[in-house]
Amino acid sequence: MVSDTNKLKEQTEEEILLELRDVEMYFGKVCALTGVNLKIRKGEIHSVIGPNGAGKTVMMNIINGLYRPQKGDIFFKGKRINRIRPYQRAKMGMARTFQKVEVFGGMTVLDNIRLGRHTHYTSGIFSGSVYAGKTRREEIKHRTFIEEEIIDLLEIESIRDHPVGMLPYGLQKRVELGRALALEPDLLILDEPLAGLNLEEVEDMARFILDVNEEKRWKVTCLLVEHDMGVVMDLSDHVFVLNFGNTIIDGTPKEVQDNPEVIKAYLGEEDLYATRR
Amino acid sequence: MSTTFLPCGDYHQTYAEDHAWFQTKFIKGKMIALFLVLFVFIPMFAGDYWISVFNMVGYTILGALGVQLLIGYCGQLTLGHGAFIAVGAYTSTLLILEFPWPEFMINLGLAYPVSIFIAGIMAGLFSVLFGLPSARVKGFYLILTTMAAQFILVDFVITQYVSQIGGRGQAFSLPPGTMKIGPWVIDNNYKVYFFMLILVILSCIIIANLVRTRVGRAWVAIRDNDISAEVMGINVIKYKLLAFFVAGFIGGITGSFWISNLAAISPEHFPWFLSLWLVGVILIGGVGSIHGAIFGSLFMVVIMEVLQLAIIPMADTYPKLLMDFLFIKEATFGLAICGFIIFEPNGMAYRWWQIKNYFNLWPFSY
Numbered sequence: 001m002v003s004d005t006n007k008l009k010e011q012t013e014e015e016i017l018l019e020l021r022d023v024e025m026y027f028g029k030v031c032a033l034t035g036v037n038l039k040i041r042k043g044e045i046h047s048v049i050g051p052n053g054a055g056k057t058v059m060m061n062i063i064n065g066l067y068r069p070q071k072g073d074i075f076f077k078g079k080r081i082n083r084i085r086p087y088q089r090a091k092m093g094m095a096r097t098f099q100k101v102e103v104f105g106g107m108t109v110l111d112n113i114r115l116g117r118h119t120h121y122t123s124g125i126f127s128g129s130v131y132a133g134k135t136r137r138e139e140i141k142h143r144t145f146i147e148e149e150i151i152d153l154l155e156i157e158s159i160r161d162h163p164v165g166m167l168p169y170g171l172q173k174r175v176e177l178g179r180a181l182a183l184e185p186d187l188l189i190l191d192e193p194l195a196g197l198n199l200e201e202v203e204d205m206a207r208f209i210l211d212v213n214e215e216k217r218w219k220v221t222c223l224l225v226e227h228d229m230g231v232v233m234d235l236s237d238h239v240f241v242l243n244f245g246n247t248i249i250d251g252t253p254k255e256v257q258d259n260p261e262v263i264k265a266y267l268g269e270e271d272l273y274a275t276r277r
Numbered sequence: 278m279s280t281t282f283l284p285c286g287d288y289h290q291t292y293a294e295d296h297a298w299f300q301t302k303f304i305k306g307k308m309i310a311l312f313l314v315l316f317v318f319i320p321m322f323a324g325d326y327w328i329s330v331f332n333m334v335g336y337t338i339l340g341a342l343g344v345q346l347l348i349g350y351c352g353q354l355t356l357g358h359g360a361f362i363a364v365g366a367y368t369s370t371l372l373i374l375e376f377p378w379p380e381f382m383i384n385l386g387l388a389y390p391v392s393i394f395i396a397g398i399m400a401g402l403f404s405v406l407f408g409l410p411s412a413r414v415k416g417f418y419l420i421l422t423t424m425a426a427q428f429i430l431v432d433f434v435i436t437q438y439v440s441q442i443g444g445r446g447q448a449f450s451l452p453p454g455t456m457k458i459g460p461w462v463i464d465n466n467y468k469v470y471f472f473m474l475i476l477v478i479l480s481c482i483i484i485a486n487l488v489r490t491r492v493g494r495a496w497v498a499i500r501d502n503d504i505s506a507e508v509m510g511i512n513v514i515k516y517k518l519l520a521f522f523v524a525g526f527i528g529g530i531t532g533s534f535w536i537s538n539l540a541a542i543s544p545e546h547f548p549w550f551l552s553l554w555l556v557g558v559i560l561i562g563g564v565g566s567i568h569g570a571i572f573g574s575l576f577m578v579v580i581m582e583v584l585q586l587a588i589i590p591m592a593d594t595y596p597k598l599l600m601d602f603l604f605i606k607e608a609t610f611g612l613a614i615c616g617f618i619i620f621e622p623n624g625m626a627y628r629w630w631q632i633k634n635y636f637n638l639w640p641f642s643y
Binding site for chain 2 (some may be wrong): 064066071085086087088091095096098102103104105106107111114115116118119121123125128129130131135136139143144147179181183184185
């Protein structure tokens with residue numbers, strides 16, 4: 001059993017899903033990222049931590065395509081994607097959630113999740129306007145997937161017909177995760193999925209992240225930006241520490257905790273496990 | 278607005294049932310009753326005058342549906358929809374009057390139906406042209422670029438050049454008998470009424486189906502949050518332009534339909550006020566719902582007619598009321614919009630939804 005998992009680890013270590021090579025990003029004369037290198041292997045949870053303003057969200061936006069870096073290369077599944085638009089990256093299998101929830105407030109929960117599957121739907125404007133044949137079959141097929149795989153996983157059955165804008169913050173975060181999962185992504189970028197949640201919701205959300213990462217059905221690679229050290233150290237396979245655009249270290253949680261520079265820059269004098277608990 | 282709640286005890290067992298149009302027997306019965314009223318009772322009992330009022334309502338609904346699609350569903354503010362209605366009307370008229378149709382097509386009555394379709398395409402293309410700035414700008418700035426459509430197309434191109442084709446002067450008059458769909462000659466208000474009903478029902482069905490499938494969801498997503506829409510795999514510019522095309526297409530069909538009701542068309546039929554009026558209609562009816570376009574049109578047109586009927590008996594004592602009726606009409610329009618924005622910003626469609634839910638959930642409304 002143990003040897004089996006080791007073997008699996010060795011195999012996955014070779015497969016690099018996403019790579020940033022010497023990425024630099026400037027806003028005017030402000031340097032947001034300097035020479036960042038990052039390798040994300042298939043199947044792992046890779047966390048990015050750093051103090052406020054370190055450039056974590058800029059990094060996510062670069063990976064996602066909302067920003068284009070001035071220098072450096074981004075590779076996704078072995079393909080250089082510097083000039084590829086965000087919607088095309090979504091088609092390649094990249095989904096994300098946002099730091100401040102960016103759900104579609106006027107749509108119902110179900111429609112939000114359906115929209116996440118936009119790239120899997122194929123019906124066009126003519127077939128859609130008569131709602132017959134192909135469109136009807138397709139809607140039912142995807143509805144089955146959404147209900148059985150996503151709504152069931154995230155336990156949001158009771159709110160599926162509610163407009164998302166009227167839901168509490170914790171549930172909106174959950175819907176946003178559901179929307180990203182509906183894309184069936186290979187890489188899931190989670191930008192502070194736990195910010196602003198209470199303890200119980202944090203535990204739920206951490207559970208969902210582990211579920212989608214480990215369950216055979218999903219096996220999603222996660223890129224996690226988070227401030228809650230306890231959760232980061234427990235969930236991650238690798239942790240990447242950023243400080244004002246500079247990489248401090250990229251290693252296992254153990255290495256990060258022992259690194260004196262990390263402690264100086266970010267974690268301060270306090271105990272590493274200073275968390276909400 | 279979320280979906281309407283079903284009465285207690287009604288539930289679905291398959292997804293197909295949940296996606297169905299008319300979900301309970303009561304709703305089916307209600308719709309049959311509505312169709313009976315529309316197709317049988319109204320033409321039977323309403324006089325010629327009220328039929329012409331209903332035609333006006335239908336015209337406003339068709340125009341408002343296009344605006345609703347752009348503003349209510351795709352979030353692209355527009356104040357130039359009247360221009361695309363004008364493009365449709367003029368395309369259709371010119372095709373009927375000037376195009377050398379083969380004899381058999383005129384005899385079979387195909388000229389007008391074909392021209393309706395072409396008018397839709399033309400208006401759609403012009404709408405896309407003036408929607409191109411939406412790739413870069415949104416909100417108030419987009420209002421200005423769409424207003425340009427009105428001034429360039431109607432006030433300049435149509436008035437100065439298109440109207441001169443054929444040397445008829447300002448107005449194009451349509452000879453009787455040219456408005457012909459197959460063997461069916463549209464020559465009185467009742468026929469226009471049925472034509473209008475068919476077009477309104479078709480457009481409502483098409484838009485309702487679109488907004489619950491892939492394309493429409495993408496539009497609503499762009500309205501609610503364009504950045505996350507792009508991140509979720511939607512080509513934002515493509516879908517915005519598609520919305521402009523569909524809205525323009527409906528606008529073109531609206532204009533093309535309206536010439537069947539007019540003896541002559543001239544640029545004065547499509548002033549900038551028409552575009553503003555249509556936006557007012559959906560504000561009153563409710564933004565982001567098809568019911569909104571229908572209720573808003575009914576409310577605005579019927580209110581104006583009632584106002585006119587109320588003023589006529591007073592005209593003997595206060596002749597100025599009748600003389601200045603146009604201004605009274607515009608003042609009422611402004612008042613109605615102010616009233617709705619203050620007291621019911623969600624519009625009449627929201628009230629309708631609340632009433633329906635009240636009865637569906639009674640007596641356990643919590």
